[in-house]
Amino acid sequence: MILVTGASGYVGNNLVRRLVQLGKPVRAMVGNVEKALKRLADVEPHIEIVKGDVTRPESLTEWMKDVDVVIHLVAIAIEKGKRTYELLNTQGTINVVEEAKKAGVRRFINMCQNGAYPDVKSRFLRSKGIAQEYVAKSGLDWTAVRPSVIWGPQDEFANVQARLIKLTPIFFPIVGDGKAQFQPVYVGDVVEAIVRCLEDDSTIGKEYELGGPEVLTYEEIVDRVLAALGTRRIKVKVPVPLLRPVVAIMQTVLPNPPATTTLLELLAVPNVIKEDGLAALGITPKPFTPENLSYMKHFTIGTTIGKFFGRAFEEEQVRQAAMGK
Numbered sequence: 001m002i003l004v005t006g007a008s009g010y011v012g013n014n015l016v017r018r019l020v021q022l023g024k025p026v027r028a029m030v031g032n033v034e035k036a037l038k039r040l041a042d043v044e045p046h047i048e049i050v051k052g053d054v055t056r057p058e059s060l061t062e063w064m065k066d067v068d069v070v071i072h073l074v075a076i077a078i079e080k081g082k083r084t085y086e087l088l089n090t091q092g093t094i095n096v097v098e099e100a101k102k103a104g105v106r107r108f109i110n111m112c113q114n115g116a117y118p119d120v121k122s123r124f125l126r127s128k129g130i131a132q133e134y135v136a137k138s139g140l141d142w143t144a145v146r147p148s149v150i151w152g153p154q155d156e157f158a159n160v161q162a163r164l165i166k167l168t169p170i171f172f173p174i175v176g177d178g179k180a181q182f183q184p185v186y187v188g189d190v191v192e193a194i195v196r197c198l199e200d201d202s203t204i205g206k207e208y209e210l211g212g213p214e215v216l217t218y219e220e221i222v223d224r225v226l227a228a229l230g231t232r233r234i235k236v237k238v239p240v241p242l243l244r245p246v247v248a249i250m251q252t253v254l255p256n257p258p259a260t261t262t263l264l265e266l267l268a269v270p271n272v273i274k275e276d277g278l279a280a281l282g283i284t285p286k287p288f289t290p291e292n293l294s295y296m297k298h299f300t301i302g303t304t305i306g307k308f309f310g311r312a313f314e315e316e317q318v319r320q321a322a323m324g325k
């Protein structure tokens with residue numbers, strides 16, 4: 001049995017579908033079962049959906065029974081109230097590791113993040129770095145993947161730019177100088193990397209940095225999104241200190257803010273991989289090209305506003321179903 005934590009998330013639902021396709025038995029652990037039932041409706045008859053909270057170890061114990069592999073995906077990029085990076089990302093991972101050990105699970109695949117180390121400035125990246133350090137010292141048969149920013153039909157990075165473009169008819173604000181570098185990696189390639197780690201024990205004890213085939217600046221990413229949408233905007237560079245208060249207000253007011261203070265912080269940190277983990281795992285990455293982003297054309301002003309106000313989840317499901325995803 002494979003236990004996937006965070007199974008209803010962006011990476012999680014793609015991974016679960018792939019595991020089902022491969023005929024693997026999956027226990028999908030989530031915080032909100034109702035949301036998971038909607039998001040995983042097409043594969044629901046083939047999996048077990050269970051409710052667990054990584055911050056409450058006792059809620060995990062039962063779900064570790066009969067598990068051979070844990071694939072740990074849960075993390076938050078936006079803090080809310082008591083749900084801090086340290087509690088969810090660090091302590092949450094420690095709890096999952098400890099419960100796995102208690103239940104005698106040996107294999108553990110941890111979703112880390114490119115640039116996440118215990119000594120970095122960003123609290124978000126640090127929380128993930130400390131978690132990975134704990135996993136590496138756990139004594140389990142662990143493997144870690146460290147993707148750069150992940151793109152795909154449900155992502156919260158490139159799609160946010162596309163949605164904002166829909167809302168800004170003439171000018172488009174570029175955060176900072178637009179020169180921060182990224183290596184967007186396709187969600188399907190990240191999922192495939194996890195599957196290869198799962199199937200190949202020579203990956204035990206290793207970390208794989210995952211990046212797409214090109215290093216792109218933030219401004220180049222916006223240019224590709226504009227090309228995908230078949231539109232143009234006058235780009236205006238806005239210094240981060242000017243954006244911070246606006247973003248902080250959006251983050252407080254909107255259920256799904258288009259930008260967060262963490263995103264602003266991350267836009268300042270180069271997110272380029274040093275070692276090509278996809279190549280090491282024998283995967284040819286899908287490029288971040290306007291053709292491959294054509295799904296963005298389906299975004300409308302209505303779904304964009306709905307998304308930022310937290311309504312668009314179902315609309316997104318309908319759209320994806322219509323596209324046969």
Ligand SMILES: NC(=O)c1ccc[n+]([C@@H]2O[C@H](COP(=O)([O-])OP(=O)(O)OC[C@H]3O[C@@H](n4cnc5c(N)ncnc54)[C@H](OP(=O)(O)O)[C@@H]3O)[C@@H](O)[C@H]2O)c1
Binds near residue numbers: 006029031146148149
């Ligand atoms: N997205 C990227 O570009 C990117 C890049 C590099 C690395 N990563 C890493 O990839 C992983 C998955 O990211 P994602 O973008 O797929 O995240 P996501 O869409 O926000 O999904 C997070 C998942 O975690 C679950 N969850 C949240 N709090 C929980 C809790 N207390 N207990 C149990 N489950 C909880 C959520 O379920 P509920 O909503 O039901 O609570 C959801 O299934 C994370 O570790 C992230 O750091 C992501």
